Amino acid sequence: MYPRFAEPIPNVTVTVGRDALLACVVDNLRGFKNARISLSYNDHRSWYLHVKNVQEVDRGWYMCQVNTDPMRSRKGYLQVVVPPMLSIPNQLEGAYIGQDVTLECHTEAYPSSINYWTTDRGDMIISGGKYEAFPMDSGYNKFMMLKIRNITKDDFGFYKCIAKNSLGETDGIIKLDGNLYFTCFMFNLINFVWYSTQLRSL
Structure with missing residues (x-):
């Protein structure tokens, strides 16, 4: 106290x-x-x-x-200045074809940082059409959000969130993976088949 x-x-x-x-x-x-x-x-x-x-x-x-x-x-x-710092709640995101998914990075910086997203090819992502990049602010903490609409197989891969101010630059990488959902689905399907087989054998 x-x-x-x-x-x-x-x-x-x-x-x-x-x-x-x-x-x-x-x-x-x-x-x-x-x-x-x-x-x-x-x-x-x-x-x-x-x-x-x-x-x-x-x-x-x-x-x-x-x-x-x-x-x-x-x-x-x-005056206390803070170089950009990043944290990523989920570095691996699963999705299936046709789904909308939102990627998220948390940033902290003072002065406020310039934040943006790039693809694994290094292309800057601009909001419009398939993509919607938008911030959510909480004081010096900012939440970088990237919504990807109507997922196709070409959308799977790595996405980079980048934050920079006059003191420096940092980045983080999120992998968007379609195999994650496929694996979970197959696991549940195998369990269902095994359970059905057990019932028929009784």
């Missing part, structure tokens, strides 16, 4: 020349430490905030504050 302020800081009235005590109550602070973040300084003039192993959640504004009266502060923005 992260530390949180348990209650407001109460106002205090004190006579000049006396000491004052203001309480700040924080829950979940015992033992809490972010090992990735540390602070260093040079001659009490230059202060440095070190962030190790930067993650996307570290993106945002950071404030350097001097507790004078009035309080003085300066802000700086930490």
